């Protein structure tokens with residue numbers, strides 16, 4: 448998202464803000480407590496040995512290791528090598544020599560995600576407030592967050608999610624029909640699955656069809672999503688600095704008349720209008736004593752569900768979550784399925800085995816059938832492990848604290864430590880993708896996509912860290928993904944429908960080769976930089 452911001456600012460505001468941020472940074476900086484933790488070398492302007500001889504641009508120098516983190520074509524090229532070299536906790540250098548801690552150690556992650564001593568970094572908080580508004584579940588904290596989340600959970604329990612199954616089946620079948628109707632040899636399945644996913648969320652959460660959601664909202668949302676990739680180190684640096692501005696200044700900035708801010712404003716305002724329309728429609732039904740649909744907003748507003756012991760939500764509190772719901776479950780679920788289908792296209796044997804399992808279950812289509820398909824679920828777990836939609840996130844220490852380690856580490860000065868003291872303001876990176884390649888946790892060859900690991904029983908059970916199979920893909924702690932059961936059932940339904948009816952193979956053309964690049968989420972990306980998953984599709988049934 449910072450890239451959108453960067454594109455939006457004119458150069459004089461940019462210069463003034465940059466100077467203020469740089470001066471503020473150096474005045475306020477305290478010596479880091481993590482300097483003694485091993486980590487990759489950095490070529491920044493402050494620390495780089497090649498300062499005078501290198502031909503790096505100023506932006507590249509200032510970015511430190513962020514250059515390697517944010518600008519490799521495939522996600523994790525450096526991150527996974529650093530993990531091998533330095534272990535599951537290491538230090539690296541952020542912008543302006545800012546020392547950061549990358550964390551993939553299970554005990555440390557548990558602590559960071561559950562401790563009240565950590566919260567969203569100010570960069571993340573600003574980004575979320577900007578895009579989703581200041582009342583989004585993702586950005587809220589404490590009691591308000593807990594209260595709203597508890598209420599919204601009514602639409603995400605195991606029982607509530609089972610009721611969405613017909614919706615998932617309807618849109619999975621619509622995708623099949625579109626594939627069938629296509630006479631192209633190679634089909635880009637990305638827009639098809641994207642549309643099915645957004646249609647399912649609109650219906651399950653608001654009771655709306657895509658038409659009712661409106662073309663304008665979908666276009667504005669897509670503009671924000673596609674604008675979220677960085678194209679140059681300068682753009683990255685500038686976006687990052689903008690996001691460090693105090694919230695009051697960002698509120699001024701978002702009103703600037705630029706194209707990117709206009710897209711953010713439009714999306715936010717359209718989401719609120721859509722949410723308000725859905726809420727008012729359901730309230731009108733309730734007032735007339737008529738039945739309200741059992742979509743999420745319907746469940747929240749149905750007087751029959753009101754319980755005097757529950758903290759009921761105001762209309763505004765419900766409406767404020769519209770954009771969050773639509774975005775949180777869209778690209779995340781779509782991209783996980785796209786990467787999974789891509790892996791199946793690479794591995795005909797695995798695909799045939801999965802298809803055989805799906806065909807053997809035909810006719811057993813009660814609500815629980817999907818959970819009793821071992822290979823299907825192993826495949827979905829492996830897709831979630833290998834391609835976490837949010838491969839990392841940031842947290843900031845709210846006070847001086849000590850992070851415990853399950854494995855311990857040896858410092859640069861040779862001392863063996865089992866915990867790391869950090870100062871207030873320390874940024875830690877929650878290394879979701881790194882944790883999911885952890886050597887000791889996932890059995891043989893964690894860097895290989897291999898669903899069989901889940902069937903062999905070699906995946907370590909360990910202390911539960913996320914809500915599902917010890918994966919961190921849905922995060923953990925108070926901000927654990929609310930929609931994880933929803934996403935799982937949707938993936939089970941769609942994969943069964945598509946693999947049951949079609950066979951997928953990779954096209955030969957180099958221009959169709961897909962890599963995993965990080966934009967707003969981990970995104971399947973073509974050599975031309977666009978999102979896409981072109982596959983050779985053949986009907987099998």
Ligand code: HEM
Pocket residue numbers: 584585586596648771772775776777779780783835836837840920921922925926927928929930931933934
């Ligand atoms: C494979 C699919 C999905 C993945 C990988 C995923 C992942 C995540 C992650 C990592 C977070 C934490 C974000 C953070 O705090 O940094 C999150 C939060 C959230 N997700 Fe999901 N998500 C998925 C699907 C869904 C779906 C389908 C929905 C709803 C329909 C949903 C709704 C939410 C909500 C409301 C939150 C905010 C929870 C809170 O802060 O209390 N997600 N998700």
